[in-house]
Amino acid sequence: NAGVMQNPRHLVRRRGQEARLRCSPMKGHSHVYWYRQLPEEGLKFMVYLQKENIIDESGMPKERFSAEFPKEGPSILRIQQVVRGDSAAYFCASSPSNQYEQYFGPGTRLTVT
Amino acid sequence: RKEVEQDPGPFNVPEGATVAFNCTYSNSASQSFFWYRQDCRKEPKLLMSVYSSGNEDGRFTAQLNRASQYISLLIRDSKLSDSATYLCVVSPAGNNRKLIWGLGTSLAVNP
Helix, strand or coil, rough: CCEEEECCEEEEECCCCCCEEEEEECCCCCEEEEEECCCCEEEEEEEEEEEEEEECCCCCCCCCCCCCCCCCEEEEEEEEEHHHHCCCCEEEECCCCCCCCCEEEEEEEEEEC | EEEEECCCEEEEEEECCCCEEEECCCCCCEEECCCCCCECCCCEEEEEECCCCCEECEEEEEEEECCCEEEEEEEECCHHHHHHHEEEEEEECCCCCCCCECCCCEEECCC
């Protein structure tokens, strides 16, 4: 049973470009969560999604950031017009319907030059 | 007051030592509690869920004190490989699946 998969593992973007981060949850998991972690800081919740629905986006910056979890395919976190401050590790986690425990993917390390 | 508070440490202990971490939470209606560990530059990994009756998994013991709103993690016979950051995590009341994360306690086990 494959774990949570994220790609790419490393992503380099120039300021002003777009970044697309992908997350495939564990098989059978219908809840997906995105987190951001800056160097030497704690995890920051960004958004919680179920298939085709955003449940809680209270941690998402108001501009440039969006997330989706379509009926088919992975969840996508999209960052438009990236800035240096977006450089961070972005982790995705998933959980099954009958549990609250979250299982994490290996993360995508975004570097904005 | 933060929703979940942990002593950031670092805790420096010799191999074989017993070390305990505490974590306090502010919402008395919180329902589920977990300990995760995170190695440097890696993803958090679930260490154990914390049950009302307390639970043990090998060298690790977790306790929940609802009256005082704190959770503890005890590690016995520390190994070098236990060096990591330990994250206390709480789920709020109701059906909200958004977990509340502590900032973590750093542990370094020395030879």
